[in-house]
Amino acid sequence: MPDNVPSHNPKLRRIGGFTLAELLIVVAIVGVLVAIAIPVFTARLAKAQEATCIANRRSMYAEVVTTAMDTEKEAEVFGKIDRLAKGYTCPNGGNWSWDTGTRSITCDEHPDETENPSITTSKSYLSDWNKFIDSITDPKIKNNNSKMRELFFAEYGSPLLTYQGKDYNVQPFFKSTGETWLFAREGTGDNWSANFVYDPIDQSWYRCVKENGTPTSASISSISTTEELHKYMMGELTDQWNNRWEKVENPKISSVT
Ligand SMILES: [Zn+2]
Secondary structure, X not given: OOOOOOOOOHHHHHHHOOOHHHXXXXXXXXXXXXXXXXXXXXXXXXXXXXXXXXXXXXXXXXXXXXXXXXXXXXXXXXXXXXXXXXXXXXOOOOOEEEEOOOOEEEEOOOOOOXXXXXXXXXXXXHHHHHHHHHHOOXXXXXXXXXXXXXXXXXXXXOOXXXXXXXXXXXXXXXXXXXXXXXXXXXXXXXOOEEOEEEEOOOOEEEEEEOOOOOEOOEEOOOOOOHHHHHHHHOXXXXXXXXXXXXXXXOXXXXXXX
């Protein structure tokens, strides 16, 4: 057999290197892989950038809340959000804005489209409650939690939280310090015994359970700040009955119409 004829004998083929056909096949395969990989990498990059934006907003939120707790001039701190934003940015150059109602930071490049609808409802209900509180100027009414809630319910109603086939009334709560949160319980009227609590700091619902895991309710009237509420939810603080708060991933919350 002459030297310049390609052979199917592997030993001879290796000496001659790749044939043009083999090389073309390799180039084609690499081309296909690149074509598949580039969109995957691009999607991953976008996901990573969004995750970075969310993480940065959370860090900034934590800093804002901590500063607000330190100075006790919440409105003032929230007014300086741009200054506080130093060091925290969106990797895609999105503009952040602070919603004083929901007390959350949003990015115009990364809207929270995938958010749980029950959390969206909870946020807007809490936002309505905060706006309602701001609209009341008469201190006699403002210092009366029952009256405030009565007026608010008349205007905004009360959503239902449905969990494991049971309905609980979602209700707003506020402290004279200006701190607000939501809770849900069986029945209506003024009673601070909560089966569920919506923690505005990590924007999640928690269910009250006994040490052994049985659902129960706990009084939230003695909790004075949102920060303290959050510590209870995280298990850093416990009441005298050793109740725990379990994060509820998907509570169903009816929107108020
Ligand atoms: Zn962003």
